Amino acid sequence: MVSASEWAAPSTRTELIENLVSGVDRYNPNNVGILEDYLYHQIRSQEYDCLANLAILKLYQFNPDLYNPDVVINILIKALTAYPFSDFNLCISLLDERPFPTNPDEPDPLPSLLPILTSLYNLLQQCRFPAFWALYRSEKAESLRDNYTVECVGFEDSIREVVIRAVTPAFKRIGTERLATYLNLSDDDLTIYIEKLGWSLENGVATVPPNPDNQIASTVVQENIQLTQLSKIITHAQVAV
Structure with missing residues (x-):
């Protein structure tokens, strides 16, 4: 892009x-x-x-x-x-x-x-x-x-x-029949186009190369809470009571 x-x-x-x-x-x-x-x-x-x-x-x-x-x-x-x-x-x-020009000799x-x-x-x-x-x-x-x-x-x-x-970014694999309708290509033209993209093709399915958007990756969120932060929370809770 x-x-x-x-x-x-x-x-x-x-x-x-x-x-x-x-x-x-x-x-x-x-x-x-x-x-x-x-x-x-x-x-x-x-x-x-x-x-x-x-x-x-x-x-x-x-x-x-x-x-x-x-x-x-x-x-x-x-x-x-x-x-x-x-x-x-x-x-x-x-x-x-604005209105389009109206010239009968040269229609817009x-x-x-x-x-x-x-x-x-x-x-x-x-x-x-x-x-x-x-x-x-x-x-x-x-x-x-x-x-x-x-x-x-x-x-x-x-x-x-x-x-x-x-x-x-949306597919990891896509059938050639479906891809053909997206690209308005068929048969040999579609195969040549897929090859130019560098995608692999097997049994009527094109494999899209891995990219950050089409890969599922688990995310681990780890929080670090210090003891001093906990003591502040407990103190505020006691004051509120």
């Missing part, structure tokens, strides 16, 4: 972007094009920089004329892959409740896709992974797949990493 420091300042962030995100130019609308280009670099390279993307949404909030729905959708798609961090909710909080795709993206996020949050894939593969999400996630390099694998982050 990404550390908090890496989340706040990714190692892939350039000095130029660092200055835009952390300096006084953060709210300069003239820089929105640079930040948007950086977002599309993230889409193509599997990199991710939440604070830079939030800076775009903040500029849209202050300058409604800069609003670009395709950029907003791509920001939300990248935020989906960051779960369990609350990036998606942070992005949603900056969208406001965000109003129709936002409920789908929100539902996908909620399903991830609830660890309802088979339901997530069912919605994502459904006709309802066809526009999202065909126009957006298809351009986001490694999107599905990033979601699978989210799944693995949830499975690793």
Whole structure:
């Protein structure tokens, strides 16, 4: 999982972007094009920089004329892959409740896709992974797949990493049939994926390597009470009587 420091300042962030995100130019609308280009670099390279993307949404909030729905959708798609961090909710909080632009020549795709993206996020949050894939593969999400996630390099694998982050602390062993529904993989693809994780596989069961969260360990609590402490208790009891 990404550390908090890496989340706040990714190692892939350039000095130029660092200055835009952390300096006084953060709210300069003239820089929105640079930040948007950086977002599309993230889409193509599997990199991710939440604070830079939030800076775009903040500029849209202050300058409604800069609003670009395709950029907003791509920001939300990248935020989906960051779960369990609350990036998606942070992005949603900056969208406001202002009315969407109504241009018949250029219809805004965000109003129709936002409920789908929100539902996908909620399903991830609830660890309802088979339901997530069912919605994502459904006709309802066809526009999202065909126009957006298809351009986001490694999107599905990033979601699978989210799944693995949830499975690793919760299971010591998990059946491949169940795991296949979580990862939306089957047969050889699932076997290859399990091997890449370094998990062992035997008789249709994958063994999750031991980690602090999936191991049951007894805890012995030992208290040391000094005689002087007991004498104080007895003295207080006598006074109370």
